[in-house]
Structures are given as structure tokens and as C-alpha cells.
Amino acid sequence: MSPMPWHAEHWSRLQARRARDAMPHALLLCGPAGLGKRDFMHRFAQGLLCSQSQDGEPCGHCRSCQLFVAGTHPDYAVLTYGLRKDGAQRSEIVVDQIRELSSRLAMSSQFGGWQIVCIDPADAMNAAAANALLKTLEEPSPQTLLLLVADAPWRLPQTIRSRCQRIEFHLPPREQALAWLQQLEVKDAVAALDAAGGNPGLARAWSEQGALARRQEVRKDLGALAAGRGEAMEVAKRWLDNEPEQRLWFAAQAVADEVKARAATGAGPLASQLDAESLDQWYMLANRTRDSLRGPLRGDLLLLELLARWR
Template sequence: MSIFPWQKKQWQQLIEAKNANHLPHALLFTGLQGMGKASFALQFARALLCQQPTSEAFACDACHACRLQLGGVHPNVIQVRPETAGHPIKVDQIREAGEFVCHSALQGQYRIVLIDPANNMNINAANALLKTLEEPPADVVIILISDQRHRLPATILSRCQQVSFARPPMHEALQWLETKALETKALETKPALPAATALRLTDGAPLAALQLIEADALLPRDALFQAIHSVVMQKGDPIKLAATFQAMDSIVFIDFMLRFIQDCLRLQLGDELEPMEDKASVTQLLDITAKISRERNIKLLDQLQAMRKQISQGINLNKQLVVENTMLAFLE
């Protein structure tokens, strides 16, 4: 595994800091979901412990330390994740990591802690981490990974050096995505448009867009928008239509809806849509914006963002009610 093309600047920055013995004890990797922050962190951890790094300071993948890391059993690396996906990281997990960094390193120089996603730490866990960050042992590197930096306490942020992962230029992201999708045969029988549309739906995050394509998520997305159009034009029952989307992941549903409402508001404010959008969707948007007021769209946008935040905090929402209430909101 190597870094992605849009991560070269961050890699060079960190390797230069390491070579100059100025590597911070705490790093915060931030950026959109789907930018490859977690894989970058793993690659960097491997490089720090590799016994025979390459000329570009990548891990060799062949030495004893690399084999241990590839097997997930290197004694100098600990990964802290929610015990259940979407749930908080608990204080006991952070305390265990704190005890780990106080032990002598084995098999190499650094002791490395990866916390992903760091914004899932509850308040007690964050306070426990703060104690470690205030008096970090020597040769310890703690890497926090987050796509919601604003949810981290200011006391944590002030003790970390931030490494930002910005979205690549759209043409570069599109080129990478189409190449990667073809490698996995995800676009083998599909036109080029879905790749551009997937990037648009994920705000230009290439890995998130690839995941959409591989999961054929654009197909239910198109069906969802057609269903909304039917509701708005009073040609379909919102409850019956909502039932057809119960299998869709709640986050995927809300993210699609957020993008859709944002596009409606852009049209209502006189902004132009990006040219990659297909003509059928634009027609649907024009019909909907003519029927639904700007105030109703803003209210729905706020509701969707609130639900998105609740889910990211580990709160279980009733999926049926989420979909049905969203559909009903288009009746005005």
C-alpha cells in the first residue's frame, strides 16, 4: 500500500520533520471523509518503524517490523477505534493507550497511537487523552484522525499539529477515480458520467466517490430523486415511496438528500449548477424548486444536518421515520 497522489505534500512535510528530529508528538489528520487519512496514517506508522525504508522513505514491506505491522501485531503500534461502529471511543480505551505509551518501546524507536475517528471520543476519553498530551513521553507519536475537527475540544486541538488533506483538483480526482474504477471493473459497463457525479456527491473526495460507484449507490440515488419529484408533483404517495428506500444506509440517504437540497437552494438563489450534473436531474431540480419554497428547503436542510450530526455521534435514529418524514416534508 502506498499513499494516494493527492497526499504527496503531506508525506514530504512529515518525513522532513522526522529527518530533522522535529516530528511533533501529536498530529491531527483532518479533511473530508474519503480522502484516505486513515490509510495515510497506517502508511506513516509503518514508515516510522521500518528497518529498511525506501529512498522516498516509504516502508519496505519486507523487513521484520513491516511484517509485524502488516499482520497488525507490531508491539509499538496501538489503534484506538470505537468498539462498535458509530459509537463513542470510551475512556478506558484512551487510558489503555496512555499506559501503552509509558512502556519502553520494542522492535524500534517510536511508540505510535492511532485514534480514528478522534471526534468520536466522549468527554471523559478526551480528558484522559489530554493528560497524555500535556506530558508526552519521548519518542511517542499520537495520530488523531478526524473529518469533523470542530467536534474536538480546543484543549486537544491546541496540543496537536494539524495536517490537512484538501480535496484534489477535480480533473485530477476524476482521472484517478476513472482509472481506479476501471481497475476494479466498477465502470466496465457504465458511462463516464457516474464517476463525475459520484465526485460531485462526495464534494470531491475520491475514495468516498469510489465507494459509491462500487456499491452502485448512484442507482438508488437516481431512484430517490425520481421519487421526490413524484411527491412534489403529487404523482406518488410519500409513505409508499419511502418504503422502497428502507434498505438504504441512513448516512447515504441523508448525504444524498443534503446535496439535493443544496442544489435546489443554489437554483433558487440564481447560482449555476456544476456542468457535470446530468440533464434529467437538472429537470427534476427545476420542477422541484418551482414548487417548494426557499424557506421550506432551508428548514429541511437544517433538519437533515441535525440528523447527520446525531448519527455521527452514535445516536440511533429510526430509519423508517427519517425517510418518511423527509418525504413528507416535500408536501407543501
């Protein structure tokens, strides 16, 4: 895939630093999911290790590029969720993984150039792991580069964030995002971009995954419940069984549209009986519920409480 157009400025700045031999020892790539942070990271790391790169772009043919693509480059590693002793995947990055990383970086590069380690998602490090990483950040070895990738950088300690050069990915202008989607021939590009809140990467993925149909279903469910039809428990079960976090995103979006329509015309498409203040409260509760689904609380009860308040 060709580079995303909103990457160009970040790319040129990093290559300028590389040209004057002023590369930082740690980069924090952050911003909403769907903007290609990981594509950017892989492209940059491969180009840095490539023996024949041009303007930072990897050639794709040299020995280094071949090893990188195969996932066997000795000077490149990705640190992510590990496995527990029972074989189950961890939900966080732990201190032992960071200690192994420090030991690896203490050795010399096998190709005589850069050593690069990507921590993804960096915001999944627990407190002990983050503290262990501080020493590596404070005492970097020559020609080592840490690439931290985070969708939620605010979950990282300030001590980590302050020691990294931050590259923040923002939503591109709507015209640029729409042009990119149309170039890729994404079906219903305009509707998909609206559904994704202007995020082109999410819009592309959601279009391919049938998310627009779920968006319409969510609006129908809210309209039916507002009119006294349907059962909140049945809707909660159906939402929980199929992309609940995405459905809550669409629900909050639908309520925001309800508020706008009511302000403009006096009536909204959902025909909610809630007043303006209650709609605002429900919108915030829908977003909090989406976050809570990632925790230990029962999802069915969270959704049932939310939908009961709507009805």
C-alpha cells in the same frame, strides 16, 4: 495501492520534519471521509517503524514491516471502539481505554525505536477519555507518537486539538480527482465524482456499491412526491431500509440542483411547488435529518416528517 496524489504535500512536510529530528509527539489527521487519511496514517506509521525505509516509505520486507502488516508489531497499537461487558461494541472510546494506553506508553519500546499509537476515530472519545488523554499529550514520553484520526475534528475538545500538529485533508482539485478515478478505471467517474460532491474516495466507493442508481431513485422519488404521486410513508420506509444517510445526501444535492436550475431557467427538474425560501429550509432540514439518524430518535418518523414537508 499507490499513494493518493493529494497526499504528496503532507507527506513531504512530515518527512522533512523527520529528517531534522523535529517530529511532533501528536498528529491530528482530519478531513472528510474518503480522502485516505487512514491509508496515509498506516503508511506513515509503518515507515517510521521500518528499519530500512527510504524517504519515509516502508520497505515491506524487514522484520518490523512483517510484524506491522500482520498486526503484531509490539510498538504499534490502534485504539478504537471497544466491547462492553455484554460483548456488544461500544459507540464511544472510554476512559479505561485511555488509561491502558498511558500505561503502555510508559514502557520502553521493544525494538528500541518509536512507540506509535493510533486513536481512530479520535472524535469518538467521550469527555472523560479526552480529559485522560490530556496528561499524555502534556507529558509525552521520548520517541512516542500519537496519531489521532478524525472525520469530525470539531467534536474534539479544543484542549486536545491545540496540543496536536494538525494535518488537514481537503478535497483535491477536480482535474486531479478525476484523473485518479480514471486511472483506477472507475465506472462513470464523472457522474460518481459529481454525486460524491468532488470527493474522489467516496466517488470510487459509491461507484462500486451502486450508489449512482440510488441517486437516480432519490430524484425520481422527490419528483413523484412533488407531482402528488406516491406515498411519503412508503418512500420513507424504503429509504430507511437502504442507506438512509446516503439517500439524504442525494436528496439535499437534488434540491440544490433544483434551486440552481430554477434560478437559471425558471423551472427545475423536480418540479417542486416550494418557493425558494422553502427549498432552502428543506435543504437544511435534510442535512440535519442525516445527522439525527445517528442519534436515538426514530428514523422512520424523521424521514416521514421531512418527506411530508416536501410534498
